Amino acid sequence: MLPEGVVQADFDNAIGELRDALSPNAVIVQDDARYTSYTDAYTPRQLEDNAPSAAVAPLDIEQIQRVLAIARKWKIPLWTVSTGRNFGYGGPAPRKAGCIVLDLKRMNRIIEVNEKHAYAVVEPGVTYQDLYRYLQARDLKLWSDPSAPAWGGVLGNLADRGVGYTPYGEHFTAQCGMQVVLADGTVVDTAMGTVPQARSKHLYKYGHGPWVDGIFTQSNFGIITQIGIWLMPEPPGYRPYLITFPEEDDIHPITEITRPLKINMLIPNAATTVGLIWEAAVKVTKAQYFDGQGVMPESARRKIAQDLEIGSWNFYGALYGPEPIMDNNWKVIEESFRQVKGARFYSAADRAGDAAFDYRAKLMRGIPNMTEFGLLNWLGPGSHIDFSPISPVTGDGALRQFHVMRDLCHRFGFDYIGEFLVGWRDMHHVLMLVFDRTDEDHKRQVRELFTALVAEAAREGYGEYRTHLDYMDAIAATYDWNDRALYRAHEAIKDALDPDGILSPGKQGIWPGRSRST
Amino acid sequence: MAATRRAFLQSSLIVMSLPLSAGPKLGSFGEERRLRVVTDTVCDDTRRFATMCGRHVEAIDVDPSRCLSSLEDDFRTHRIDLVFGLSFDSNRFLVEQIALQYAFRRDYLGIHDFRSGRFSHRLEGHGRFVDALGDAVETNPASWIEAMAASLSLLSSPDSTEKAQLTGVAPAQGTGSTAYLVSWSLRRG
Numbered sequence: 177m178l179p180e181g182v183v184q185a186d187f188d189n190a191i192g193e194l195r196d197a198l199s200p201n202a203v204i205v206q207d208d209a210r211y212t213s214y215t216d217a218y219t220p221r222q223l224e225d226n227a228p229s230a231a232v233a234p235l236d237i238e239q240i241q242r243v244l245a246i247a248r249k250w251k252i253p254l255w256t257v258s259t260g261r262n263f264g265y266g267g268p269a270p271r272k273a274g275c276i277v278l279d280l281k282r283m284n285r286i287i288e289v290n291e292k293h294a295y296a297v298v299e300p301g302v303t304y305q306d307l308y309r310y311l312q313a314r315d316l317k318l319w320s321d322p323s324a325p326a327w328g329g330v331l332g333n334l335a336d337r338g339v340g341y342t343p344y345g346e347h348f349t350a351q352c353g354m355q356v357v358l359a360d361g362t363v364v365d366t367a368m369g370t371v372p373q374a375r376s377k378h379l380y381k382y383g384h385g386p387w388v389d390g391i392f393t394q395s396n397f398g399i400i401t402q403i404g405i406w407l408m409p410e411p412p413g414y415r416p417y418l419i420t421f422p423e424e425d426d427i428h429p430i431t432e433i434t435r436p437l438k439i440n441m442l443i444p445n446a447a448t449t450v451g452l453i454w455e456a457a458v459k460v461t462k463a464q465y466f467d468g469q470g471v472m473p474e475s476a477r478r479k480i481a482q483d484l485e486i487g488s489w490n491f492y493g494a495l496y497g498p499e500p501i502m503d504n505n506w507k508v509i510e511e512s513f514r515q516v517k518g519a520r521f522y523s524a525a526d527r528a529g530d531a532a533f534d535y536r537a538k539l540m541r542g543i544p545n546m547t548e549f550g551l552l553n554w555l556g557p558g559s560h561i562d563f564s565p566i567s568p569v570t571g572d573g574a575l576r577q578f579h580v581m582r583d584l585c586h587r588f589g590f591d592y593i594g595e596f597l598v599g600w601r602d603m604h605h606v607l608m609l610v611f612d613r614t615d616e617d618h619k620r621q622v623r624e625l626f627t628a629l630v631a632e633a634a635r636e637g638y639g640e641y642r643t644h645l646d647y648m649d650a651i652a653a654t655y656d657w658n659d660r661a662l663y664r665a666h667e668a669i670k671d672a673l674d675p676d677g678i679l680s681p682g683k684q685g686i687w688p689g690r691s692r693s694t
Numbered sequence: 695m696a697a698t699r700r701a702f703l704q705s706s707l708i709v710m711s712l713p714l715s716a717g718p719k720l721g722s723f724g725e726e727r728r729l730r731v732v733t734d735t736v737c738d739d740t741r742r743f744a745t746m747c748g749r750h751v752e753a754i755d756v757d758p759s760r761c762l763s764s765l766e767d768d769f770r771t772h773r774i775d776l777v778f779g780l781s782f783d784s785n786r787f788l789v790e791q792i793a794l795q796y797a798f799r800r801d802y803l804g805i806h807d808f809r810s811g812r813f814s815h816r817l818e819g820h821g822r823f824v825d826a827l828g829d830a831v832e833t834n835p836a837s838w839i840e841a842m843a844a845s846l847s848l849l850s851s852p853d854s855t856e857k858a859q860l861t862g863v864a865p866a867q868g869t870g871s872t873a874y875l876v877s878w879s880l881r882r883g
Binding site: 208209212458463531535549552556 | 796
């Protein structure tokens with residue numbers, strides 16, 4: 177496996193120079209036992225389709241600069257990852273086979289936590305678990321906002337515009353201050369950070385002049401090496417709750433009720449409306465309820481709902497603050513959702529010992545955990561890729577999107593396993609496509625389903641907020657208004673900042689000039 | 695509500711330290727090879743296996759975070775050379791992804807598929823272990839857990855002879871909560 181257009185001798189020279197520039201142990205080649213950790217273990221295709229030629233793991237910015245110089249010299253593309261754990265979207269593997277993975281997980285310093293102003297500054301290798309432990313060990317009254325898996329990287333998740341579940345759930349909104357290394361090795365501090373002896377680097381986002389932080393997210397214009405992120409002060413009170421709804425079409429009234437509550441901040445957090453199977457799969461497997469092939473029948477779904485006391489939809493939210501405020505907000509929330517026939521309300525005490533409630537309650541108060549991986553046991557040897565369109569917070573929009581996605585899933589023989597996360601004015605509809613990775617037919621079917629989902633969503637006017645490696649081009653192609661004006665702008669920036677095209681080619685469908693026709 | 699199932703899921707997440715006499719003579723093997731055995735706490739089969747193995751057992755709860763952190767500490771500090779697991783596939787995946795970073799390789803994988811009250815076993819990898827376990831399972835299918843525990847010492851050294859074996863269908867014992875278990879070993883180097 178070599179990078180495209182690179183001959184073996186040049187590749188060997190580059191590997192030798194990387195070893196000299198960093199250390200032999202920091203360069204992982206294909207016969208190294210560690211190499212497999214840089215492949216896409218959940219791929220719906222074959223491992224080789226996105227396999228890297230090698231990986232290199234610098235310890236600091238100076239080492240990154242050395243790596244960049246060698247990559248420019250030998251025209252070898254790098255694929256940057258922070259912790260590389262985002263397996264629903266491709267894990268650490270590169271978009272294009274043959275890239276060298278630039279693995280930043282050894283850069284794992286928590287540079288600063290400021291309790292007074294409630295922010296942290298971290299390097300790419302810091303996980304949510306690391307940050308949580310740091311805060312706990314020092315008894316700091318601050319919460320981070322983890323992604324569902326604790327091993328996710330704080331910086332990497334933010335840079336990929338991931339979401340969490342506390343009131344700080346939209347991670348990029350909480351970003352303030354960024355350090356980036358450009359392809360030519362220049363180190364850039366953005367916004368206030370570029371003022372000598374900056375005193376407000378992580379307090380005010382924008383600085384003076386154009387605000388560029390956003391162009392380094394979901395992109396390949398530079399390597400983010402440090403990020404400031406606002407943390408949530410620990411509130412005086414916390415009450416998670418669950419409301420279950422019996423019917424699939426209840427997503428309409430749930431969403432209509434949620435919108436004003438969210439916009440007016442009576443629901444302060446990134447509340448989640450979870451479909452039945454996503455909710456159940458943490459606790460039971462499909463084979464316990466259905467031994468046949470294909471989509472689970474309605475009778476089995478009803479049995480699961482009855483056994484586990486869950487709904488077709490399960491709304492997880494939380495109250496934060498002093499007791500009187502929580503009491504008052506709860507009255508409004510309860511009265512609002514009680515309008516939906518069959519709604520049932522649960523507190524933490526009601527669901528004591530419930531694994532699904534427990535992990536949601538942890539996430540909504542910033543405690544990282546790994547429970548959600550358990551739902552891949554739904555199918556035994558389960559893997560997943562995620563399809564994630566954005567929905568308006570309207571009943572009609574959510575219901576329509578749900579019907580379209582569910583019906584397509586069923587047409588291809590897949591159960592609908594999805595959830596809606598409400599943001600400030602949108603919902604992230606995350607559809608988890610769980611497939612049997614030992615079954616080549618099932619892998620083919622999930623690829624076909626995904627392709628159909630992209631096309632159908634585009635026809636309906638929906639775009640995806642993020643995607644798996646294999647579908648970055650397909651989804652980029654749907655952002656095509658005015659003869660791809662947006663992507664032509666992306667390409668102009670790419671050419672200006674990375675003329676050799678060495679940084680993460682193909683990331684989010686942005687290719688360097690020499691690869692644009694492929 | 696599924697109270698029994700929920701009770702399983704809430705089994706405490708602890709490192710089980712049982713007396714050596716409770717196990718199948720794993721003690722010296724475990725000490726010498728710096729072995730760690732990983733099991734889920736959620737079904738009878740995995741818990742029975744944990745009991746058979748005595749100490750060196752790391753139990754994975756419904757939230758595997760603590761177990762994974764503990765294992766990673768041991769990988770990083772070279773306290774473990776070999777990990778053997780009987781678990782859900784999701785937990786195998788998590789442990790393996792961490793172990794790979796520390797130059798471990800998988801040298802055995804067994805799939806134990808439970809459907810309609812019966813298990814089938816597909817074993818692949820480490821030749822001596824697969825032969826021994828496969829033969830034992832065919833001879834006495836009801837005791838596959840015991841056979842697996844008794845065969846662990848065969849993993850004390852690598853065996854590059856790759857074997858694959860698919861056994862007949864075996865009656866399951868005591869399982870009602872899972873459909874699909876995997877056994878696996880990861881070896882440093």
